[in-house]
Amino acid sequence: MKETRLGDFEEVILLLVGILDEEAYAFKIAEEFESQTERSVSIGAVHSTLNRLGEKGFLTSEMGESTAERGGRRKRIYSITASGQRVLQESRDFKVSLWNQFPAFASGNLKIEWLNL
Amino acid sequence: MSHTSPHITPPKAATRLLLRFIKDELAEEVLGDLEEKFLKTIQTKTAKQARKNYWYQVIQYIRPFALKKLKLPGLRGQNPFDMYKHYLKISWRNLVRSKVFSSIKIGGFAIGIAACILIALFIQHEASYDRHYVDGDRIYRIANNYQSEDGSEMWVNLHGPLKPVLEESFPEIEKVSRAVLWSWGNAGENHIRPINSRQNIYDEGFFYADPELLEILEIPMVYGNSREALTAPNSMVITKSKADKYFPNENPVGRQMVLNDTPEDTYTIGGVMEDFPSNSHLQGDFILTLAERKTGPGTSGWCCTNYTFYLKLTPGSDKVALEDKMVKLRDTYLLDKFLEAGMTDVEDLKKHQSYYLQPIANAHLNPEHIYDSQVHGSHDLLWIFGTVAVIILIIACLNFINLSTARSVKRAKEVGLRKVVGSVRSSLIYQYLAESVFYSLLSVMVAALIAYLALPLFNTIADKSLSIPWTSAWFIPSLLLISLLIGTLSGLYPAFYLSHFNPIEALKGRATSGIKSSFFRSAMVVFQFTATVILIIGALVMHRQFEHYMDKALGFEKEQVINLLGVNTLKETEREVLREELLRLSEVENATLGDYLPVAGGAITNFGFQVEARKATDPGFEAARWRIDEDYLSTMGMELVAGRNFTKRASDEEGIIINERMAQGFALEDPVGTWLVDMFDGRYQIIGVVKDFHFESLTSNVRPLAMVLGKGQSTISVKVKTEDMQASIAAISRVWKDIKPNQPIRYSFMDERFELMYTDLARIKQLFLTFSVLAIVVACLGLFALSAYTIEQRSKEISVRKVLGASVSRIFTLLATDFVKLVIIASLIAIPAGWYLMDNFLNDMANRIELSWPIFTLATIAAFVIALVTISYESIKAALMNPASRLRSE
Structure with a gap:
């Protein structure tokens, strides 16, 4: 795939894969997404995104072990590739640079915030 | 097996569904994930909710990445997309191989569909009048309804003092407003100027109304509010476009305007309203108030009926019951007033007349034929044009069918070979249907383009400002649906016909089209030409009628x-x-x-x-x-x-x-x-x-x-x-x-104003003529291709005849006779049918012309000439051909 841009949802999923490490499979990622963002998501939607990230080369996957909770079925564990790491880094740098150009934030001069306190 | 609650399992049906559509290689992990999710849900929620969630998760897996490759029945073991790609390729090759034939097929179809698109847009616009009110089902116009043995009649004009009577007598009437929509007082056209200006400017679109009209018709206001804008005496409301004309970039509320240099007719602007939408039956730019007028409009008594009444009823009130109550009120109370005012035919009125409340949505097309002074669309006209559209479409479809089957001999070998290598009939049917849908898709695309290009012309003729709704959600999908539908419909017969060939016969080259199919083809040509001749008759009759009006001795001089x-x-x-x-x-x-x-x-x-x-x-x-x-x-x-x-x-x-x-x-x-x-x-x-x-x-x-x-x-x-x-x-x-x-x-010229009275008629005539010509063109395209085909089939016969000494004219006659016969049959059917239809049409008009033979003779001759010219190109070409070139080939 030539497409290497990262969507919002994709970025969050990619980060969650990193956080969950050995436990990064579709169900767990969906659970983690729901508990971290308090937004509901279907496993299918997460799976589809994982699949797309795989096609873009940001993730690899392999079949893991089976556990009893899953009726003895194996799970597919995802892990971030080097290019996945890079695209996350770029995304963060870009946002930090944007925040630094935002005068109210850069100077720490958020008056309205103070007043509200 | 689960440890926690072995008796509760995910719904089996959902699992089966999932296994049906999901890729085999994904099944294990997904089933595992979903089961984990199910067990997790059960810990916090009820079993029912967990099952529901499981279903939800399964449905959510219906995504492209997870789906199995589709397998169509009858194509087991093949990749259907490859097959469709193949069909497409063959269709394309066929299209390119015979360019003239294909372009006639697609072009004819496209012209037909384009005509339908235009007519459909027209009808849709006509039907969209006065549908924009929030309370549209409670807004009515009152009409008088006169029913007697001599006939019935409805008209809108009513007595002015009826307004307070209605307001007091009927609680179900929420609001009443009168309107003066004919040229009385300052209604109609005037010269107008802001009070501080000297220059009189001509403007039109003036009418009078009570203050309530703004609220009844839910007219949106730019400045001022609709409750008060017309309540003050001598106030008026103007549209946004007129406000911009006279008072650019300012709020004109409170400004005064003088009508016709008459100081008594000075009006104060009480509000600015949005322009009436083009699909509102009521049009105008200046509403003058009827409130507290001293003279003229608004002051007439029980003598005279000068007002159109608009009503808004309370929610849930019964229109028919109100109509009855109004008649009762008239008999018990109003009749005395009429008598006092000098009415003479009270008994007649009591016996035959009642009230009718016309829903506002009917006000434009006016299917009740209520007489008023406004411009209306015509219900009948919509039917006429709708029918014409359908006829053109049928002609185009028949063309398509005809041309497809006519080519059958050329494709017979293909069919034979396909069958020999193992194609079953159903897949051949599939192939030809796919091909026909492909053609109709192309045609619809061309049609959309034609419609787009022809729209300005159509707008000029029809005096509309329609536009093609490319962006609206339904337009493109419905075009696709239409192309699928007519592609399938007109592909059905050719598909079944072509796929039935016996492979051995076909490969030997003996799969002739047969008597049955040539009869079918002839019948289609006859139908097409019958419709064409009827349309020509219709156009001629309308033209004659129009000329008759224009030339009629009027009893006065309109020239100079x-x-x-x-x-x-x-x-x-x-x-x-x-x-x-x-x-x-x-x-x-x-x-x-x-x-x-x-x-x-x-x-x-x-x-x-x-x-x-x-x-x-x-x-x-x-x-x-x-x-x-x-x-x-x-x-x-x-x-x-x-x-x-x-x-x-x-x-x-x-x-x-x-x-x-x-x-x-x-x-x-x-x-x-x-x-x-x-x-x-x-x-x-x-x-x-x-x-x-x-x-x-x-x-x-x-x-x-x-x-x-x-x-x-x-x-x-x-x-x-x-x-x-x-x-x-x-x-x-x-x-x-x-x-x-x-x-x-x-100034105006009286002859021009005279013609203005007939612009509607002229417009109908023009539209009818245009669409008739379109129908003729489509039918001719079909006939042309058909003649090319039959002549090609008979080329060997023609060659032999030439060798034996037949002259060019003899051969031309031979070839033309077949088609001329069909046109004669078509005319024989079309003349009585056309006579009947046109006689009915003219019966609604005063000063109608009588149908006479010249019209029908002319129509028949026209059809004849058109048909002959169409087939003569191929016929003459065939007759002039060197017989050796054709005979040598075998």
Whole structure:
């Protein structure tokens, strides 16, 4: 795939894969997404995104072990590739640079915030 | 197996569904994930919720990445997409191989569909009138409903004082508003200026209404609010576009405007409304209030019916019950008022008349044929055009079928070979259906393009401002749906026909089209030409009828008469001066000051009249009442059949001139000298009878007309001597400029205004003609391709005949006869059908023409010539061919 841009949802999923490490499979990622963002998501939607990230080369996957909770079925564990790491880094740098150009934030001069306190 | 709750498992049906569509390699991990999710859910929620969630998760897996590759029945083991790709490729090759044939196939189809798209847009727009009100189901117009043995009639005009009566008597009526939509007082057209300006500007679209109208019709306001904008006396509301014209970039509320240089007619702007949408039956730019008026509109009593009534009912009220209650109210209360006001035919009214509430959504197309002074769409017209659209589409579809089967011999070998290598019939049917859908898809695309390009022309002819709704959610999908539908429909027959060939026969080259199919093809050609001939007849009849109206002896001279308009801004003495100045010009033969004209845009007044001597016994009837001066009849070239014209004598104040129709109505042997009375007890003696002339549209009959002496206020009609209109206008303009420098001269030619009355008819004629031509073109395209095909099939026969000595003309006759026979059959069917249809159509019109043989002969000959020309190219080519070239090939 030539497409290497990262969507919002994709970025969050990619980060969650990193956080969950050995436990990064579709169900767990969906659970983690729901508990971290308090937004509901279907496993299918997460799976589809994982699949797309795989096609873009940001993730690899392999079949893991089976556990009893899953009726003895194996799970597919995802892990971030080097290019996945890079695209996350770029995304963060870009946002930090944007925040630094935002005068109210850069100077720490958020008056309205103070007043509200 | 689960440890926690072994008895609760995910729903089996959902699992089965998942396994059905999901890729095999994903099944294990996904099932595992979903089961984990299910067990997790069960810990916090009920089993039912968990099962529901499981279903949800399964449905959510219906995503492209997870789906199995589709397998269609009948194509087991193949990749169907490859197969469709193959069909597409073959279709494309066939298309490219015979370019003329294919372009006729697609072009004919596209023209047909384009015509349908345009007509559909037109119909959709016509049907969209007055559907935009939030409370549309509670808004009505009141109509009088007269039903008797002699026929029925409905009209909108009602008595002014009815408004407070309705408001007090019926709680289910939420709001009532009257409107004056005909040229009374300042309604219609005026010269207007802001009070601090000197320059009079001509504008139209004035009407009167009660303050409630804004709320009833939910008119959105830009400035001011709809509750109060018209409540103050002499207030008015103007549209946004007029506000921008007179008061650019400001809020004009509170500003004053003067109408026709008359200080009493000064109006204060109470609000600015949005322009009426183009699909509102009510149009206009200036609403003048009826509230607290002292004279004219708004003040007439129980004598006269001058108002259109709009109602808004309370939610849930019963329209029919209200209609009945209104009749009761009339019988118990209103009749006395009518009697007091001098009504004579009360008994007739009581017996035959009731009220009808017309839903606002019907106001434009007016299927009830309620008479009012507004421009309406025509319900019948929509049906006519809808039918024409369907006919054109059918002709195009038949073309398609015809051309597909005609090519069958060429494709027979293909079919044979496919069958030999193992294709089953169903997949052949699939192939030809796919091909036909492919063609229709191409056609629809071309059609959309044609429609887009032809739309400006169509808009001009139909006087609409339609646009193709590319972006709306339904347009593209419905086009695709249509192409799928007609592609399948018109592909069905060819698909079944082509796929039935016996492979051995086909490969030997013996799969001829057979008698059955050639009969079928002939029948289709006959149908196409029947429809075509009927359309030609229709177009001819409409054309004749229109010409008949244009050429009819009207009873007055419309040539070389100029109407000088807007003289109501002049003082009465000035008007007289203007007239005399005009008469002094060498170009001018005569001039009259009169507002009543026998063409569109003249004033209208109707009075009830009775013969004085029979007042007690004969209720009389209503007649148009005109006020004319002594120069009117001579200027307009109207002819007296008895008596004399008005003179300047004072005794003529009581004189009246009636038309022949009115004399007949009173059954007067010698009308001159008879005394008449009008509904206001005015007494008049008949001094003359004028020959009937058509003062209203020729589509209705001449009504009774009575003319009394009086000066007009707004129009001076000038009869000029010369043919040189330019010079006359220039001379008249100079006179005008001296008298009224602050107002540009405005004039119209009476013959042009006459034609204006028939623009609708002209428009219908033009549209019908256009679509008939389209139908003919499509039918001809089909015939052309068909002739090419049959001639090609017979080329060997032709060659042999030529070798044996047949002449070119002999061969041409031979080939043409087959098609000419079909056209003869088509004409034989079309003539009686066309006669019947057109006779019905004309029956609705007054002054109709009689259907005569020339029309039908002409239509038949036209169809003949068109058919002959169409087939002659291929026929002559075949007849001129060198026979050796064809015979050598085997």
